[in-house]
Amino acid sequence: MENITADLKCRIIVIKVASRCNLNCTYCYMYNLGDETYKSQPKFMSDLTVDALIERIKAHCIKHNIPKFSFIFHGGEPLLAGMDFFRKFVNKVNERLGDILTPVFELQTNAVLLTDEWCTLFGELNIPIGISLDGTKESNDLYRIDKTGKGSYDRIIKGLKIAQHSKALKTKPGLLSVINIHSDPIETYQHFKNLDAEAIDFLFPEATYDFPPTQPRHFESLSQETPYGDWLIKIFDAWYAEKEQKLMIRIFHYLIRSIIGGDYSADNFGIFNNEVLVIETDGGIEAVDVLKICGNGFTKAGANVIKDTFDSALQTDLARVYHLSHSYLAKECLACPVKEICGGGYIPHRYSKSKGFNNPSVYCNDLLKLITHIQNKILADLPLKLLESSSIAPMSFSEAKMLRLEKLNSIGYSEYEKDLESF
Numbered sequence: 001m002e003n004i005t006a007d008l009k010c011r012i013i014v015i016k017v018a019s020r021c022n023l024n025c026t027y028c029y030m031y032n033l034g035d036e037t038y039k040s041q042p043k044f045m046s047d048l049t050v051d052a053l054i055e056r057i058k059a060h061c062i063k064h065n066i067p068k069f070s071f072i073f074h075g076g077e078p079l080l081a082g083m084d085f086f087r088k089f090v091n092k093v094n095e096r097l098g099d100i101l102t103p104v105f106e107l108q109t110n111a112v113l114l115t116d117e118w119c120t121l122f123g124e125l126n127i128p129i130g131i132s133l134d135g136t137k138e139s140n141d142l143y144r145i146d147k148t149g150k151g152s153y154d155r156i157i158k159g160l161k162i163a164q165h166s167k168a169l170k171t172k173p174g175l176l177s178v179i180n181i182h183s184d185p186i187e188t189y190q191h192f193k194n195l196d197a198e199a200i201d202f203l204f205p206e207a208t209y210d211f212p213p214t215q216p217r218h219f220e221s222l223s224q225e226t227p228y229g230d231w232l233i234k235i236f237d238a239w240y241a242e243k244e245q246k247l248m249i250r251i252f253h254y255l256i257r258s259i260i261g262g263d264y265s266a267d268n269f270g271i272f273n274n275e276v277l278v279i280e281t282d283g284g285i286e287a288v289d290v291l292k293i294c295g296n297g298f299t300k301a302g303a304n305v306i307k308d309t310f311d312s313a314l315q316t317d318l319a320r321v322y323h324l325s326h327s328y329l330a331k332e333c334l335a336c337p338v339k340e341i342c343g344g345g346y347i348p349h350r351y352s353k354s355k356g357f358n359n360p361s362v363y364c365n366d367l368l369k370l371i372t373h374i375q376n377k378i379l380a381d382l383p384l385k386l387l388e389s390s391s392i393a394p395m396s397f398s399e400a401k402m403l404r405l406e407k408l409n410s411i412g413y414s415e416y417e418k419d420l421e422s423f
Contacts, residue, residue: 111159123168209352229366
C-alpha cells in the first residue's frame, strides 16, 4: 500500500453553524457521549468568524492550487441559525472565492424545521440537503428523541415529504441512517424504499474500545462477533438481487467501486489522506467532530480561524493523525488482506485510553465480513475469462481472518505508532 503522507491539505470543511440542537438523540456524539465543550461555545457562528473563515479558505486554496472546495453546513441543527445566515454566507463565498475556485455546498438536517420556504432558499442557493432518519417509526423513535423524550419520526417524515415534493430543490434529499441492530434489516430497507428515498447511507453507531457498540440480543439472528456486518449483509443481498436498484446505498456503491479497483476514499474507507476540517461556532479548527467520543475536550487543539491558517491547524497532533489515518495503521490492519479497501476504518472507532488510536476498528470484523461477502458476490457474477485475468480471488471471512493472523507476526514496529498512542 502506498503511504500517502506528504502535503496535507483541506478540501472540505464541516461548518458548525449552530452549536445547539432541537433534538436530543441519545447516541449523539455532540451532546450525549461525554463531550461538554458545546456549553462554552457561541450558539451560532458570528459574521466575524465567517469572514475570517473565508479568508483562511482563500489563502489555503491559492497556496495548494485547489480548484473545488466543499462546504458542509452542520450542527447541532443548522436550520436554527436562520435563513439570513445562509444567504449571507453563500453570497460572501461566491463574491470572495468565486474567481479562484468552485464552491460546493451541502447541508445535513434533522428536517424537523424544514418548510417550503427553506426548500426555496436552498434551491436558490444551490444547497443539496441530507436528512437523518433511523428507519421505521419504532426504530427511529428509540433514539432520535427531543428534549422531552418524544420521538421525532413524524416530524422528520413531514420535513422529508416537503423536500421530496419541492419544485425548488434541484435534487431530492439523501438520507443518513444510524444502524440499529435490534431492528429488522429487511424491514428497514423496505421502509426506505417505500419512502421513495433515492439515496441512503448507513452509519455505524459511534463507539470506542472504552464505549463499545451495542451487542445483539440472544434471540436475534446476528452473530456476537459480527452483528453489524451481518445486519448490513442482509440488506446487501436483498438490494443486490434486485434487477433495478433504484435506491442508491452509498456504503455498498463505495465498497463495490473499491473492490473492482476504483479510486475511492473517505473518513471511514480507502487509502488516501482525509482532507476534512471542522469549524466550530467560535472559529475553532478541529479534526473530525466524531472524535468528541474519545473524551471531553478531546478535539480542542487550540487552532482558530481568527489567528491560525489551515496549514498550521493541519499540523496539530490530532488533526495530523486523523488526516493520515488511512496510512497510520495498527499492525492488525497492516496484516489484513482488505486494508486497501477498509483503510483501517473510521479513526474514532479505533480509540482506547490504553493505546490511543493504535488499534483496529471496534468494527474490524464486521467490516472484514461485509467486504469479503460483497467481493465474493461480485466475483461470482464476473465472466470466467475476466475472473481469470483479474488479481482478485474469492476469499471467505474465515480465510481472511486466518491470513491476517498468519501475517501479523511478520509486521514490524512503525515509527508512527508512538503518534497513534500519544492520545
